[in-house]
Amino acid sequence: MLADGTPAILYTGIDRPNINYQVQNIAFPKNKSDPLLREWVKPGYNPIASPEPGMNATQFRDPTTAWYADGHWRMLVGGLKGDRRGVAYLYRxxxxxxxVRAKHPLHSALTGMWECPDFFPVQVSGQNGLDTSESGTKYVLKNSLDLTRYDYYTVGTYDNTTERYVPGNPDGDYHRLRYDYGNFYASKTFFDPVKRRRILLGWANESDSVTYDKAKGWAGIHAIPRKIWLDPSGKxxxxWPVEELxxxxxxxxxxxxxxxxxxxxFExxxxxxYQADVEVSFEVSGLEKAEELDPAYAQDAEKLCGVKGADVRGGVGPFGLWVLxxxxxxxxxxxxxxxxxxGSGQHVVLMCTDPTKYSETSYATSLLSLFVNLHACMHVTHPPPASCPSFA
Structure with missing residues (x-):
């Protein structure tokens, strides 16, 4: 939103017929008094950012929310340099x-094309969020990697003088964190000024065939909005799902x-x-029977879920729910x-899903959807504390 309160939308467009030549554009509401802002107009000076010589014009898209500091607005645009280097181009x-494009990108790494970049400050303590234009001690840079179709992020520092972002973990660009270890992509956050929180929205693309996508009438769903904040560790x-749910x-x-x-x-x-929000707590005894975590899977929970499926018995587990x-x-x-x-006498809890026993035909016909909100509590002694009931 501009200084006078005017909302603006930054978006990617295609500028040349039959060529995927990507440019960044802007639009403003036709009627600012409309509470739903249903109509938008495009100014005649579009595009506001175009690929320059040496840039990959087909891999130049998805501008971030702009932020304001030191007399300049700034935004990032995702790109690809060469065959592998993902780039967050910085514009002022x-x-x-x-x-105008800055001389150097805000950040880059050998991870493939960076789609849907997101960049925002976070508070080092508490759950409140910060407006994108507020200064933070730490920042989050998130990118959707076209090669893997997952969303990854790092937590680091940002110097608005040098215009550089540095991940806190030296290996952060190659051992990145994910928002969600399920099917979750092309996410975006926004700041809620009323409740002082940052909210995450993402897209869950389905794995059905084109035939069943057409039968259903959609090919993906909007994931549940989530409030996000920095862990006390700062890493x-x-x-957590927004309270409005x-x-x-x-x-x-x-x-x-x-x-x-x-x-x-039991049933x-x-x-x-057809929709249910499930809140369940499990009390588990006999944790000494738990298997040792294979170090090969320590950074790949999703792969471990596939190897240790729902039908593979283990020391402690599998236990959980059957849905649909x-x-x-x-x-x-x-x-x-x-x-x-x-390590160090601690336990690791793995949460997985296994949809392999559910057919496309049944799903396409019934159009079922499920919201699952699971609270897992592990106890060795009885009774469990009041804050974590045995089963609710």
Whole structure:
């Protein structure tokens, strides 16, 4: 939003017919008094940023939210230099109309094309967020990697004099963190000035075939909005579904203090809906039986989930839920946990999903969707603390 309160949208367009020549444009609301801002107009001075000689014009897209400091607006544009170097190009403007590319990118790394970059400050303590134009001790740089189709981020520092970002972890560019270890891509955050929070929105692309996508009428879903903030360690972000989701809850169905023996299951009845928000806590005994965590999977939880699927018995686990299940359990999706022994006497909890027992045909026909909000609590002694019930 500009200094006079005018909203603006920065977006990528294609500037030449039959050529994927990407440029950055701007649009303003036709009627600022419309609370929904339903109509937008494009000024005649578009584009505001175009590829220059030596830049890959087909890999130049997705401008970030602009921020203001020291008399200049700034924005990032994702790009690719050569075959492998992902680039966050930095642009500056005094009037939000004429933009000039900085001599050096804000940051780059040998990770492939950087789509949908996002850059924002974070507070070092507490859960409040910061406006994009506020100064922070630490910053988050996130990119969607076209090679893997996942979202990765690093936490580091930003010097607006040298216009450089430096990840806090020296190996951060190659051992990056992910917002979500499921199917989550092309995410974006925004600052909520009313509740002083930063909210994360992302896209979950589905794995159905084109045929079933057409039958359903969509090919992806918008993931649940999440509030994010910096962990007290300062090394990673913490996230939680936004509190407004509580308003979507209807009639509750509760089951408590249920003992489930190995190999057994029980059905939670009375839901009567195609959407459910599930809040469940597990009390687990016998953690000494947990398997040792293979160091080869220490940085790849997703791969370990695939190797240790829902049908592979372990020392502690798998345990969890079957959702979207047919009456005879011929079809079901497992959301399950495993516990491993980590270093220094600690345990590592792995949360996985296994949709392999659910067919495309059934999904396309029933159009089911599920919101799962799992709280996993591990206990060796009884009773568990009041803050973490046995089963709720």
């Amino acid at each position: 403007s005094r009037d939000f109309k004429t933009w 990673q972000l913490v996230q 509580e308003k979507l809850r209807g009639k509750p169905v509760s089951v408590s203090h249920k003992v489930v023996a190995p190999g057994e299951h 939670v009845t009375g839901l009567g809906t 299940a047919s009456a005879g359990l011929e079809e079901k999706t497992a959301v399950f946990f495993r516990v491993f022994k980590g």
